[in-house]
Amino acid sequence: MQWNSIPVIVTRNPRARKVWLKMRSCRGIEVVLPYRVSAAEVPSILERHKAWLMERLSDLEIRGQAPGQNPLPDTVELAFLNRDYCVAYGEGVRPELHVEGTRLRVLLPGGEAGAGALLLQMWLTDLGKCHLVPFCRELAQLHGVTISDVRVRNQAGRWGSCSARGGISLNAKLLFLPRPLARNIVLHELCHVAHRNHGPAFKAALRELDPQADLHEELIRTAWADLPAWTKWRKADLGL
Numbered sequence: 001m002q003w004n005s006i007p008v009i010v011t012r013n014p015r016a017r018k019v020w021l022k023m024r025s026c027r028g029i030e031v032v033l034p035y036r037v038s039a040a041e042v043p044s045i046l047e048r049h050k051a052w053l054m055e056r057l058s059d060l061e062i063r064g065q066a067p068g069q070n071p072l073p074d075t076v077e078l079a080f081l082n083r084d085y086c087v088a089y090g091e092g093v094r095p096e097l098h099v100e101g102t103r104l105r106v107l108l109p110g111g112e113a114g115a116g117a118l119l120l121q122m123w124l125t126d127l128g129k130c131h132l133v134p135f136c137r138e139l140a141q142l143h144g145v146t147i148s149d150v151r152v153r154n155q156a157g158r159w160g161s162c163s164a165r166g167g168i169s170l171n172a173k174l175l176f177l178p179r180p181l182a183r184n185i186v187l188h189e190l191c192h193v194a195h196r197n198h199g200p201a202f203k204a205a206l207r208e209l210d211p212q213a214d215l216h217e218e219l220i221r222t223a224w225a226d227l228p229a230w231t232k233w234r235k236a237d238l239g240l
């Protein structure tokens, strides 16, 4: 999308002292004008802030929240499980998700795409708890690492973490990765139980458990950007 084809909403606020410019997820640009500024100035205001608008727009596109963009998928391909799910949509009084084998049915009131994205995230997190928790516990046992709890969430920005008490937190998005990559990330967190930083001892420990760690880490670096947009919606985007 070009910046000059983004929908623009112009409003006035008598209390505004200067022009406010906002990029609203899914909606477009909102320009709030004080009374002394004429609406005829809007095109030049937008022109002046073109670079900022483009930057915000590309952020939104990555998350599937640019104006007019529908983030909801027809299929969900989970490499970790070697399984593809089909998603069908329908109208419902309230947001609902029904699972039947590898078929998902999402019911939404009046095409609330954001609510659908959050439902799919909840489903992904539950699925993550079923598969990633035992996966992590088995690896810990195999390599003699003592861990406390294993939690799975759909956190933004990180694949996993390890607390000082040996609690492992894993991102449900790991289900999108092929097993060797997900395994590398879990082993990475398990190595943090003994090594709290990324120093030479940590690196050596990880490379002993995963001899292909260099290759796996390189592939993991680009994997986040390839995740589907619906996995990155946040509740705040919906005003929830």
Ligand SMILES: [Zn+2]
Pocket (backbone or CB within 6 Å): 188, 192, 198
């Ligand atoms: Zn780390």
